[in-house]
Amino acid sequence: MAVEVSHEGPVLTIALDRPDQLNACTRELHVELAAAVKQARSPEVRAVILTGNGRGFCVGQDLGEVRADGGGGNDVRLRTLYNPTIRALRALEKPVIAAVNGVCAGAGLSLAAACDIRVASEHAKFVPAFANIGLIPDAGASYHLVHVLGYAKAFEWMTSGRHLGAEEARALGLVSEVLVPDALLEHAGERAQALAAMTGAAVGLTKRLMQQALHTTLDEQLELEAQLQGYAGSTPEYAAALDAFLDRSAAKRGG
Incomplete structure (x- = not known):
């Protein structure tokens, strides 16, 4: 081997x-x-x-x-x-x-x-x-x-x-x-x-996004950001992370 x-x-x-x-x-x-x-x-x-x-x-x-x-x-x-x-x-x-x-x-x-x-x-x-x-x-x-x-x-x-x-x-x-x-x-x-351990597909999508940035225009990159952010924001992992963040924030305010 x-x-x-x-x-x-x-x-x-x-x-x-x-x-x-x-x-x-x-x-x-x-x-x-x-x-x-x-x-x-x-x-x-x-x-x-x-x-x-x-x-x-x-x-x-x-x-x-x-x-x-x-x-x-x-x-x-x-x-x-x-x-x-x-x-x-x-x-x-x-x-x-x-x-x-x-x-x-x-x-x-x-x-x-x-x-x-x-x-x-x-x-x-x-x-x-x-x-x-x-x-x-x-x-x-x-x-x-x-x-x-x-x-x-x-x-x-x-x-x-x-x-x-x-x-x-x-x-x-x-x-x-x-x-x-x-x-x-x-x-x-x-x-x-x-x-x-990072949430969902964020790291992998960031890798894709930054690789594309090497050979795209600003307008193309802005559109790709919107597309990938739309996908990332639709995942169960994002929803769970958002809920956890808001719960922690509410607990701190309550304290």
Whole structure:
């Protein structure tokens, strides 16, 4: 097995599990990762953590497999293995937290960038890698990093090949928090559980709404807000939360 999947209540943790190879991506890993992301679509799952076992988060493509394939086929590999998984991660209407435990390089960086929230161990290292071997950012990196960092910062970093430590990644805005290694997964789990406990479909709908905001006009976004708010306001979860809020307010006034 190249991917380990575990549940804790409504939180699904997906751990890449080729620790001796720093979780480099092979066909086997891609197949199992795609199955895990499909499993995350279950209504019982309300938040997802993506991490790596061992010293690495993911160092991207296993280059030994590329050499065995004759050194080419990057476009086919992207279209058939990487891109479907990136699309599936973004299509999940639930939060995905990348818990970056170690080196995060190449397409591993692309995976982390496709997540909604990124937290990192003090030992994490972020490595663009692409330009260093004559390649371009792929698996969504050119898209997500521009939106996370802004064009100028993303371009400068991607073309420099410069390694970022965890604190520099936080300063740049790539990760939101840096933790001691032993606390990383526990903290990611606490954040995931808190998001999973939010009322109804609010978090998933907010993810959909904010993704659409990347390429819509203001008028289109205002209409989408109205549509999704109409749906959210019609759910039993909203009605229960509203009643509870009003009851608490009445109790405070009465006191």
